[in-house]
Amino acid sequence: MANVFIYPATSLILSDLVARFGHKPLGSALSVREHIQTAGFDSPPLQITPEDAKKGLKYAAVEVPSGVRGRMSLYGPLIEAAEGAIIVNDADYAFGCMGCARTNELIMFLVRQRGIPVLDLNYPANEKEGEEFVAAIKSFLDTLGETA
Amino acid sequence: MKEYQPKYVGTVTKYVFIESPEMTPTDFAIKAYEVSDGVMIKETCFGLQITGMPDEVDRVLERIRSFDPEHVFVKDRGFPPGDERRCRANLGGARPGYFGHEYEVNYVIRSISHGLSALKAREPGTEADPPSPVKKTYLDTTSLKKIIERMEP
Amino acid sequence: MSRVRIAQLSCGPEYSGVQKEINDAAAAVDAEIFFPDIRLADVRRNFTSFGLNVRSPDLKLAIARAKGLVEGQLEADAVFIATCFRCAEAAIVRNELRRYIHENSTLPVVSYSFTERTTSGTLLTRMEALTTIARRRALLARERQEGLTMGVDSGSSTTKAIVMQDNRIIGTGWLPTTEVIGSAEAVMATALKEAGVNREDIQAVGTTGYGRFLVGEKIRADLIQEELTVNSKGAVFLADCQKGPATVIDIGGMDNKAISVQDGIPGTFTMGGICAGASGRFLEMTSKRLGVDITELGPLALKGMSRNVPMNSYCIVFGTQSLVNALAAGNSREDVAAAACHSVAEQVFEQQLQEVDIKEPVIMVGGSSLIGGLVKAMGDLLQTQIVVPQYSQYIGAVGAALLASGYKKFQSGG
Numbered sequence: 227m228a229n230v231f232i233y234p235a236t237s238l239i240l241s242d243l244v245a246r247f248g249h250k251p252l253g254s255a256l257s258v259r260e261h262i263q264t265a266g267f268d269s270p271p272l273q274i275t276p277e278d279a280k281k282g283l284k285y286a287a288v289e290v291p292s293g294v295r296g297r298m299s300l301y302g303p304l305i306e307a308a309e310g311a312i313i314v315n316d317a318d319y320a321f322g323c324m325g326c327a328r329t330n331e332l333i334m335f336l337v338r339q340r341g342i343p344v345l346d347l348n349y350p351a352n353e354k355e356g357e358e359f360v361a362a363i364k365s366f367l368d369t370l371g372e373t374a
Numbered sequence: 375m376k377e378y379q380p381k382y383v384g385t386v387t388k389y390v391f392i393e394s395p396e397m398t399p400t401d402f403a404i405k406a407y408e409v410s411d412g413v414m415i416k417e418t419c420f421g422l423q424i425t426g427m428p429d430e431v432d433r434v435l436e437r438i439r440s441f442d443p444e445h446v447f448v449k450d451r452g453f454p455p456g457d458e459r460r461c462r463a464n465l466g467g468a469r470p471g472y473f474g475h476e477y478e479v480n481y482v483i484r485s486i487s488h489g490l491s492a493l494k495a496r497e498p499g500t501e502a503d504p505p506s507p508v509k510k511t512y513l514d515t516t517s518l519k520k521i522i523e524r525m526e527p
Numbered sequence: 528m529s530r531v532r533i534a535q536l537s538c539g540p541e542y543s544g545v546q547k548e549i550n551d552a553a554a555a556v557d558a559e560i561f562f563p564d565i566r567l568a569d570v571r572r573n574f575t576s577f578g579l580n581v582r583s584p585d586l587k588l589a590i591a592r593a594k595g596l597v598e599g600q601l602e603a604d605a606v607f608i609a610t611c612f613r614c615a616e617a618a619i620v621r622n623e624l625r626r627y628i629h630e631n632s633t634l635p636v637v638s639y640s641f642t643e644r645t646t647s648g649t650l651l652t653r654m655e656a657l658t659t660i661a662r663r664r665a666l667l668a669r670e671r672q673e674g675l676t677m678g679v680d681s682g683s684s685t686t687k688a689i690v691m692q693d694n695r696i697i698g699t700g701w702l703p704t705t706e707v708i709g710s711a712e713a714v715m716a717t718a719l720k721e722a723g724v725n726r727e728d729i730q731a732v733g734t735t736g737y738g739r740f741l742v743g744e745k746i747r748a749d750l751i752q753e754e755l756t757v758n759s760k761g762a763v764f765l766a767d768c769q770k771g772p773a774t775v776i777d778i779g780g781m782d783n784k785a786i787s788v789q790d791g792i793p794g795t796f797t798m799g800g801i802c803a804g805a806s807g808r809f810l811e812m813t814s815k816r817l818g819v820d821i822t823e824l825g826p827l828a829l830k831g832m833s834r835n836v837p838m839n840s841y842c843i844v845f846g847t848q849s850l851v852n853a854l855a856a857g858n859s860r861e862d863v864a865a866a867a868c869h870s871v872a873e874q875v876f877e878q879q880l881q882e883v884d885i886k887e888p889v890i891m892v893g894g895s896s897l898i899g900g901l902v903k904a905m906g907d908l909l910q911t912q913i914v915v916p917q918y919s920q921y922i923g924a925v926g927a928a929l930l931a932s933g934y935k936k937f938q939s940g941g
Contacts, residue, residue, distance in 0.1 A: 234474065236471050236474045236475075237449075237474070237478065238389070238391060238447055238449045238474075238475055238478050238479070238483075239447065239478050239482060239483065239486055241448070241449040241450060242447040242448050242449060243486070245448060246439075246448075251450070253449070253450060254452070254471075255449065255450035255451050255452045256450060256452075257452075258452025258453070259386070259387075259450065259451075259452040259453075261452070262380060262452055262453055262454075262457075263380045263382070263383045263384070264380060265377070265378060265379055265380055266377075266378050267375045267376070267377065267378060268375065268376040268377065268378040268547065269378070269544050269546075269547050270459045270546065270547055270550075271459035271460060271465075271469075271541055271546060272452075272459075272541050272542070272546075273378060273380075274541065274542055274543075274544050275544040276543070276544040276545070276643035276644065277544070278542075278544060279542075279543050279544060279643035280643070289613060290613070291539065291611030291612060291613045291614040291617075292539065292542075292543035292544075292545075292611050292612070292641070292642050292643040293538060293539025293540075293542045293543050293610075293611040293614070294539075294611070294614075295543075295643075296539070296541075296542030296543045296544065296643070297542045300542075314507075315507035316507065317474075318584065319473060319474060319477040319567065319570075319571070319584060319587075320474040320477070320584060321470035321471060321473045321474055321584045321585055321588055322469065322470030322471040322474070322541075322585070323471065323542075324474065324584060325470055325538055325583060325584045325585025325586075325588070326538060326539065326542075326583050326584075326585060327581070327582035327583040327584070327586075327616065328583070328614065328616070346507045346508075347504055347507055348504070348505055348506075348507040349478075349481075349482050350482065350485040350486070350489070350504070350505075351485070351505075352485060353484075353485050353488040353489075355485060355504060355505055356484075356485025356486055356487075356488045356489035356492075357488065357489045357492040357493070357496075358489070358502050358503050358504040358505070359485070359486070359489055359504050360486060360489030360490055360492075360493055361489065361492075361493060361496060361500070361502035361504075362502035362503075362504045364493060364502075365501075365502050462564070465561060465562045466532075466534075466561025466562050466563060466564060467561065467562040467563050467564030467565060468562075468564060468565075469562075470562075470584075470585060470588060473567045473570060473588070476566075476567040477567055480567065
């Protein structure tokens with residue numbers, strides 16, 4: 227079973243397909259859950275505190291907006307743990323954790339910097355594309371399973 | 375600063391989205407309760423939320439998926455169900471992440487269900503050929519010249 | 528008083544650890560923050576029709592929600608726009624949405640760019656102003672002072688008191704702020720003496736400024752109000768432009784305010800946010816270094832040429848360094864004074880005035896408006912004749928006295 231970073235990290239479809247084909251999807255919910263289940267200072271809604279924006283300094287300099295650094299404190303550890311990644315490139319309507327375009331650009335860059343296998347896709351627009359989309363993910367994950 | 379004491383530590387919560395033409399979320403919920411085995415199940419407008427210890431949740435999910443594998447979709451959730459920090463009633467509107475789900479469920483998921491059904495019938499070894507996410511190619515100058523010449527009287 | 532519902536349009540606060548600070552600031556003024564409900568189909572349609580094609584999804588959502596609020600698909604009493612400091616994409620959206628809402632609806636709107644260090648305390652005055660405008664439109668519509676009232680402005684540098692009777696100022700008091708209550712007591716005594724009236728004769732009292740709560744509680748004020756709305760009222764009252772647009776600029780001791788006013792009610796505003804090099808404090812330092820009283824700095828500056836001295840820093844330390852260097856290099860005191868005034872005006876212009884729509888008349892108020900060189904420098908930058916009304920240094924106290932006269936009446940449903 228390989229750790230597979232998904233982009234958009236909030237994607238239901240990617241999360242489902244990765245788990246369905248026997249691997250572990252690494253998405254926003256895992257990091258958010260860790261924050262929600264850790265005691266500390268009260269900082270609703272996500273329990274992300276100003277300290278997390280500082281933790282994000284590992285991935286982006288202090289001149290980078292706090293929202294980017296705070297988001298990177300969620301994604302940085304996931305990217306580091308990833309053994310493969312699936313990226314949907316036309317995810318224009320993923321909000322919240324994926325709501326900042328600058329963070330998203332940095333995420334994609336850091337994933338590619340890792341040198342792990344990456345499957346690049348677009349959302350399918352019809353049933354035929356759906357078939358190929360699912361088949362491509364299955365085949366990518368099978369290959370990943372062999373090497374992981 | 376106020377201290378924060380988390381609840382449900384060690385549990386996981388999963389969203390179960392149901393896009394089944396055969397069964398309504400309520401039908402699913404009734405069947406899910408039957409196999410719940412002590413795991414917390416909450417019915418929602420799009421399907422279910424399941425909370426419990428990771429192994430228990432996985433076990434229940436396996437059963438629920440088997441009801442209609444191509445039309446049940448599962449995803450992790452960071453918050454426990456009904457958490458007031460994410461509740462629509464408290465926020466005034468949907469949490470931002472909801473729109474992302476709305477997009478995938480309304481516009482994409484049927485193609486995925488179809489893709490999953492078709493996967494079984496797929497010839498082994500057939501290479502997947504999804505549309506390339508690489509941006510479009512541009513018209514080369516020779517072709518452009520031909521077009522211009524055609525349009526000239 | 529009903530709870531004011533503030534629609535939040537934002538990108539980033541939840542991820543910067545400051546959402547709770549925003550909620551707390553709103554709760555402190557009996558308001559609640561909410562995220563306007565909208566369907567995905569409306570997000571796509573509203574965003575597309577607005578025409579600002581940004582990449583960040585949360586900014587798209589903010590645009591769609593703003594459009595929904597203006598077009599009446601969504602309801603709110605006020606709007607708070609918050610995005611990350613240093614994000615260019617968000618700054619464009621923040622500015623355009625603020626302008627769009629201001630020009631196309633009656634919703635009061637305030638915008639803020641936060642960092643992870645933003646606290647509820649920083650946001651409190653803005654939230655208070657926002658809720659006041661939403662809650663007390665009737666009170667803010669007052670244009671005439673009636674009866675015998677007093678206003679006290681407990682500012683960070685100076686404390687001012689004004690006694691008014693039947694729309695006229697009859698007593699003034701002014702002192703540097705030392706001990707908050709003591710300074711307030713002293714200026715009130717002076718103003719009452721000048722007016723020739725007793726404290727018991729005063730029918731209503733209003734307080735404003737940093738010390739408004741402390742002083743207001745102590746003297747049992749009828750109205751305790753933040754300075755953004757109070758100064759707006761005071762400014763348009765003194766400048767006699769209560770109808771139509773106006774812009775109020777107050778370069779204060781600790782922070783600056785720029786308020787875009789329509790019919791005496793603030794529409795958009797900014798406050799604070801820059802370093803001491805862009806405040807009245809820097810001009811105080813300058814006058815000390817030049818060996819003149821602060822009252823003489825303005826006339827001195829008017830005789831000088833600012834362009835002869837390079838000075839352009841929003842940091843008071845670097846600003847002072849430029850000042851010392853310029854004097855050491857043999858520049859005239861007049862030129863240095865003019866350069867200091869120009870430097871402050873330029874910082875305020877570059878850092879703050881970009882966030883409000885400058886509409887004429889531009890009214891400068893507060894103690895710094897008495898420094899002629901500063902007013903001229905600001906006028907040059909804005910290419911307009913700045914209005915400095917009489918009693919401009921008492922602006923907060925005048926606004927408080929004016930609003931206090933309507934407050935009792937307002938409370939009884941008038």
